[in-house]
Amino acid sequence: MNKKEPRISGYRFSAAAAGIKRAGTDRLDLGLIVSDSPASAAAITTTNLMFAAPVEITRERLASGACRAILINSGNANAYTGEQGRRDALDLTGELAEGLGIGADLVVPMSTGVIGLRLPVDRIREKLPQLQQGLDQGTFMDVAAAMMTTDTRPKTVLLGGVSSDGPFKMLGMAKGSGMIAPNMATMLAVILTDIRIEPNRLRECLVEANSRTFNCLTIDGDTSTNDTVIVMAGGGSEARELGGGRADRDAFSSLLNEACMSLARQIVLDGEGATKMVEVRVTGAPGPGAAAKVARTIAESPLVKTAFHGEDPNWGRILCSAGRAGVVFDPYNVDLFIGEVPIVKQGQVVSDDWESAAHRVMQGREFSIQLDLKAGDDEASFLTTDMSEEYVTINADYRS
Amino acid sequence: MNKKEPRISGYRFSAAAAGIKRAGTDRLDLGLIVSDSPASAAAITTTNLMFAAPVEITRERLASGACRAILINSGNANAYTGEQGRRDALDLTGELAEGLGIGADLVVPMSTGVIGLRLPVDRIREKLPQLQQGLDQGTFMDVAAAMMTTDTRPKTVLLGGVSSDGPFKMLGMAKGSGMIAPNMATMLAVILTDIRIEPNRLRECLVEANSRTFNCLTIDGDTSTNDTVIVMAGGGSEARELGGGRADRDAFSSLLNEACMSLARQIVLDGEGATKMVEVRVTGAPGPGAAAKVARTIAESPLVKTAFHGEDPNWGRILCSAGRAGVVFDPYNVDLFIGEVPIVKQGQVVSDDWESAAHRVMQGREFSIQLDLKAGDDEASFLTTDMSEEYVTINADYRS
Numbered sequence: 025m026n027k028k029e030p031r032i033s034g035y036r037f038s039a040a041a042a043g044i045k046r047a048g049t050d051r052l053d054l055g056l057i058v059s060d061s062p063a064s065a066a067a068i069t070t071t072n073l074m075f076a077a078p079v080e081i082t083r084e085r086l087a088s089g090a091c092r093a094i095l096i097n098s099g100n101a102n103a104y105t106g107e108q109g110r111r112d113a114l115d116l117t118g119e120l121a122e123g124l125g126i127g128a129d130l131v132v133p134m135s136t137g138v139i140g141l142r143l144p145v146d147r148i149r150e151k152l153p154q155l156q157q158g159l160d161q162g163t164f165m166d167v168a169a170a171m172m173t174t175d176t177r178p179k180t181v182l183l184g185g186v187s188s189d190g191p192f193k194m195l196g197m198a199k200g201s202g203m204i205a206p207n208m209a210t211m212l213a214v215i216l217t218d219i220r221i222e223p224n225r226l227r228e229c230l231v232e233a234n235s236r237t238f239n240c241l242t243i244d245g246d247t248s249t250n251d252t253v254i255v256m257a258g259g260g261s262e263a264r265e266l267g268g269g270r271a272d273r274d275a276f277s278s279l280l281n282e283a284c285m286s287l288a289r290q291i292v293l294d295g296e297g298a299t300k301m302v303e304v305r306v307t308g309a310p311g312p313g314a315a316a317k318v319a320r321t322i323a324e325s326p327l328v329k330t331a332f333h334g335e336d337p338n339w340g341r342i343l344c345s346a347g348r349a350g351v352v353f354d355p356y357n358v359d360l361f362i363g364e365v366p367i368v369k370q371g372q373v374v375s376d377d378w379e380s381a382a383h384r385v386m387q388g389r390e391f392s393i394q395l396d397l398k399a400g401d402d403e404a405s406f407l408t409t410d411m412s413e414e415y416v417t418i419n420a421d422y423r424s
Numbered sequence: 425m426n427k428k429e430p431r432i433s434g435y436r437f438s439a440a441a442a443g444i445k446r447a448g449t450d451r452l453d454l455g456l457i458v459s460d461s462p463a464s465a466a467a468i469t470t471t472n473l474m475f476a477a478p479v480e481i482t483r484e485r486l487a488s489g490a491c492r493a494i495l496i497n498s499g500n501a502n503a504y505t506g507e508q509g510r511r512d513a514l515d516l517t518g519e520l521a522e523g524l525g526i527g528a529d530l531v532v533p534m535s536t537g538v539i540g541l542r543l544p545v546d547r548i549r550e551k552l553p554q555l556q557q558g559l560d561q562g563t564f565m566d567v568a569a570a571m572m573t574t575d576t577r578p579k580t581v582l583l584g585g586v587s588s589d590g591p592f593k594m595l596g597m598a599k600g601s602g603m604i605a606p607n608m609a610t611m612l613a614v615i616l617t618d619i620r621i622e623p624n625r626l627r628e629c630l631v632e633a634n635s636r637t638f639n640c641l642t643i644d645g646d647t648s649t650n651d652t653v654i655v656m657a658g659g660g661s662e663a664r665e666l667g668g669g670r671a672d673r674d675a676f677s678s679l680l681n682e683a684c685m686s687l688a689r690q691i692v693l694d695g696e697g698a699t700k701m702v703e704v705r706v707t708g709a710p711g712p713g714a715a716a717k718v719a720r721t722i723a724e725s726p727l728v729k730t731a732f733h734g735e736d737p738n739w740g741r742i743l744c745s746a747g748r749a750g751v752v753f754d755p756y757n758v759d760l761f762i763g764e765v766p767i768v769k770q771g772q773v774v775s776d777d778w779e780s781a782a783h784r785v786m787q788g789r790e791f792s793i794q795l796d797l798k799a800g801d802d803e804a805s806f807l808t809t810d811m812s813e814e815y816v817t818i819n820a821d822y823r824s
Binding site: 071072073074103104106138139140247248249326327330331333334336339340343344346347348352353355356371372373410411412413415416417419420 | 471503504539727733739810819
């Protein structure tokens, strides 16, 4: 174990270069996380109809709420690979389980990368012994690096909380870049905590945290073939136990929320060609889901996103997007702010010098816009990026 | 009348430079179309909640099914201008009607350009006499040019058909570029025909043609503040009469369809920064609307559109988009073609050398992709463009 790296007890890590991303290089593309004792676990996976083989296996295996190990590869998504893809993932996790001396059902696979190509099973198999041997030296930063695809940097977070049974830690790692929704870049996240919590409560907390964080990037129906968030709790034999009371539940939930939000923000900030992170906040929407619908329509509009890139306080594009979101409100009653700068108040463009002030806000690397529809109580936020020329260049590159 | 321009009888045209786009220049930005006698008319307007003042007036005035003149301006959308905007449009069309000696209800306004700025009413008013005087010399090409905003060229079409009462003509003009959906660039189109047809039949034919053409670019809910298609029929005292039979109806409908499709294609090909036009065709979808939903999701995906730009036959992105469209099908039973090249057959990537063949198809300026979901009978097409770096550059330009 690298002594300098902040650590979380109860889990071990290892990574290897299996040549999945590119044969013959030493880029890490295989990662392993092992819990020293049976942990409870929960997952949220893609809603895409084209879910990958590892997603299917994750769903099946985590239904029990127990997990010991996660085998992660980048470079190949094992998606749209049919029965063969499923067999490959079952074989590899099975062999790994045997090596670790645990049940195969306690190992889940996560994959990200190219769609429609069979996993290079032999190259991965060859590396399994090295992966296991590396568990004593590996760090979670290695695993975070091994899961990267177009990411320009690993994304990790380590947080500490306090329960009635004492302090506990939470470690998160994730990969994902891409322009986020409506994009399909895969998002993988693993969150580990050293406190025990019963699987059903864990799942509840994850669903809640996910809806407030990752789902504000890649919301239902807008996910890739492989998107997966897994949380494992209580690894290690000395793990404390989360109490059943409200305060403990809140302490755990808020830490999980914080870990997810940190990873979500790191993903957005690493968006392909992104130079800005923008929070689109919609309030006063009529009825449940309406605010998210409007926020998402604004956040996904290429015209709005290019205006963000141009640092152009083009409120017309923002309101026009809102107007086509399929939500009923009175356009002549709304308030719009860019940062703290009021642009439209009760449907009237403010007469002050809003333009240069708003432009200054948009010159920042992070800012928010807020639209109050004044048509109800629903509210939602959506994180997005600007859209730059570089985004197009990255994604138009011919693969081969 | 410019003798060299192909003409349609019964209508006169005029255009002027009113300095709406930019004061003091001679760029045409005001256009007038006058029917020599009362014509029947129908319109389809934006579904955006933020519809502009001219859209509201068009809806009201064309409810009667009669029209004599259309006053068009570019440079200012007269959108989000409230009661003032409505008064401005009513005043200007009223003064024009007086000048033409017709009822104000027979004049409709169309506007496109910047949102949220009051129309420069005085500058437009000043030009009304010149516009009217110009009716004897003007051409439809002048009006097509006057309606342009970010368009790089005017879009017109002139077609001839035959009815039981003899031959008839149809003339179309349109403006619109932008990346189309999910973009909000305004689309304005005017179609004129010299044959008489009763307003209700005219409206029916327009709804039908629109659903097959313009709606495949900017479908319901995805329209700008000002989108409008107006068709006028039977201008001029010598217009023939469309018979009530099936053959006449078909002759008219197919010509109107053809005119709309030609304008739609011209708009797509003039898309901001677009270098390719792609037809996304989806067949075998389960139930009404399902094919359009899938086609649209594919056609709007930035990842798919950038792959088009890179001439990359990235079928994974196409299928993954389809998988998140919210339509149920079996991904392992679909067929996918790029042009005539089969890529996926019954859920299996074909083993031949599809990649270079598909790449060659994509090197063309126009190509199609076809996805057969084999889950039903519904089918739909959606026209889209590639997404280039230039698209971002155009739209990120700071306005001022």
